[in-house]
Amino acid sequence: MRGTSLSDDAERLRRYLTGVLSDEEAGEVEARLLEDDELFELAEAVERDVLTDLARGRLDPAEATSVQRWLTASPQGRNRLELAEDLTTLSSRHLETGRPPEEGGVLGEPAQPSEPELCAALLERSWNLRTENPQEMKRLALLAAGMAAGLDPERHGARVVANLRRRAAIDLANAYRITDFLPEAERWLAEADRLLSQEPADDLLKARFLSIRASYLSDLRRFPEAFEALDAAYAIYKENGDDHLAGRVLIGKGKHAQEARDVDAAISLLRQGLSMIDADRDPWLVLVSLHNLAWCMVDDKRYVEARELLRENVWRYERHGGAVDRLRLRWAFGEISAGLDDLDQAVPELSAAREGFITAGLPYSAAIVALDLGHVYLRLGRTREAREVVREAAEVFHTLKIDREALGALLFLEKTFELEVAQTGMLLRSLADFLRRAEDDPEAKFVLPPIQL
Numbered sequence: 001m002r003g004t005s006l007s008d009d010a011e012r013l014r015r016y017l018t019g020v021l022s023d024e025e026a027g028e029v030e031a032r033l034l035e036d037d038e039l040f041e042l043a044e045a046v047e048r049d050v051l052t053d054l055a056r057g058r059l060d061p062a063e064a065t066s067v068q069r070w071l072t073a074s075p076q077g078r079n080r081l082e083l084a085e086d087l088t089t090l091s092s093r094h095l096e097t098g099r100p101p102e103e104g105g106v107l108g109e110p111a112q113p114s115e116p117e118l119c120a121a122l123l124e125r126s127w128n129l130r131t132e133n134p135q136e137m138k139r140l141a142l143l144a145a146g147m148a149a150g151l152d153p154e155r156h157g158a159r160v161v162a163n164l165r166r167r168a169a170i171d172l173a174n175a176y177r178i179t180d181f182l183p184e185a186e187r188w189l190a191e192a193d194r195l196l197s198q199e200p201a202d203d204l205l206k207a208r209f210l211s212i213r214a215s216y217l218s219d220l221r222r223f224p225e226a227f228e229a230l231d232a233a234y235a236i237y238k239e240n241g242d243d244h245l246a247g248r249v250l251i252g253k254g255k256h257a258q259e260a261r262d263v264d265a266a267i268s269l270l271r272q273g274l275s276m277i278d279a280d281r282d283p284w285l286v287l288v289s290l291h292n293l294a295w296c297m298v299d300d301k302r303y304v305e306a307r308e309l310l311r312e313n314v315w316r317y318e319r320h321g322g323a324v325d326r327l328r329l330r331w332a333f334g335e336i337s338a339g340l341d342d343l344d345q346a347v348p349e350l351s352a353a354r355e356g357f358i359t360a361g362l363p364y365s366a367a368i369v370a371l372d373l374g375h376v377y378l379r380l381g382r383t384r385e386a387r388e389v390v391r392e393a394a395e396v397f398h399t400l401k402i403d404r405e406a407l408g409a410l411l412f413l414e415k416t417f418e419l420e421v422a423q424t425g426m427l428l429r430s431l432a433d434f435l436r437r438a439e440d441d442p443e444a445k446f447v448l449p450p451i452q453l
Helices: 006-017 023-035 037-055 061-071 075-095 115-128 134-149 158-178 182-196 203-219 223-239 243-259 263-276 283-299 303-312 314-320 323-339 343-359 363-379 383-399 404-419 424-440
Strands: none
Touching: 006 023, 006 037, 037 061, 115 134, 115 158, 134 158, 158 182, 158 203, 182 203, 203 223, 203 243, 223 243, 243 263, 243 283, 263 283, 283 303, 283 314, 283 323, 303 314, 303 323, 314 323, 323 343, 323 363, 343 363, 363 383
């Protein structure tokens, strides 16, 4: 390949990647890739083009088989193959919309979505999975971020590419936040902030960034900073005449007020936000707002009112909610039943929620539900079952390396089971409440209730 032009190198690399070269020719390419950095960079660009062609069905069967074979040989390759498969699905769905052929295309041939369009569709799909499948949301956001990084600004337009990279960084930060990888969330928020500082930046992307950053700050219990970010996002949306997104910000403030244990403020903000949003535009937002409102009532021990609110809106969970939303509904009904002393009803609801969170890859939530379930078991006199679910929860918390305060409380709780202390139920309830607070407040402290050993 020495002495060849760039176009010749690109064509030879493509033939290599699609399995057309002989073993001897392929060996020659591989040897040069090890010693030629410029060729390696070119190979990465050619690989992206091959993946795009694979996604769009442009490769013949033999070439597609060869590409799939070398992609599945490594974890990184398998990730890229999954991206190609996702893009194939997205491309097919995009074409089903019946868009007219692109200018300059073959007459009668359906238009192919551009790479930026596919990247945007991948981000949208990731966003829509945030409650149904958070782990898949994160995977797709990672793939979209990688795809955005590979887009050519000269080919697709500098502003289009810049905004896709900003959106990908914001959404990936949110995906890491939702799946409890806060250091990675912080890193991608910093990257999004850097990208947004480069002009020109879209105002609505800035507001989206501020809203996600506020959620991250709230996770760290830095509520004044979170509210400041939300106020800035609210101002942008109002300036752009979008009352729906402004209402969404108020709902976010209500959620953060709830996490700050200011129930009255949370209820007021949630109701105000609900009055501003367009239910047809975002039915899921209505669902989650009503759910948070119900949990505020549970926190305030207004169990009957919370139960009626949820019962009136069960249809929203079925029609607009994801799997995780429906698990949270069962958790809420379980807590309400326990609060109303309907313990036999609380057990199946909490058990189902716990198993569902485990399946969804949300171990922290599953472990907290297990503590709630353990408390119900104790109230029913089913001590052996209470001990078992608490032991399993303790193992999860140990694995997740929760803070020292919580670990100490767990060790003490396990000891009370061994000693069959009468106040174990009170301790269990106190610990479950503490861990719920600790999820929102890294500086939460566990206060040991009075226990007679």
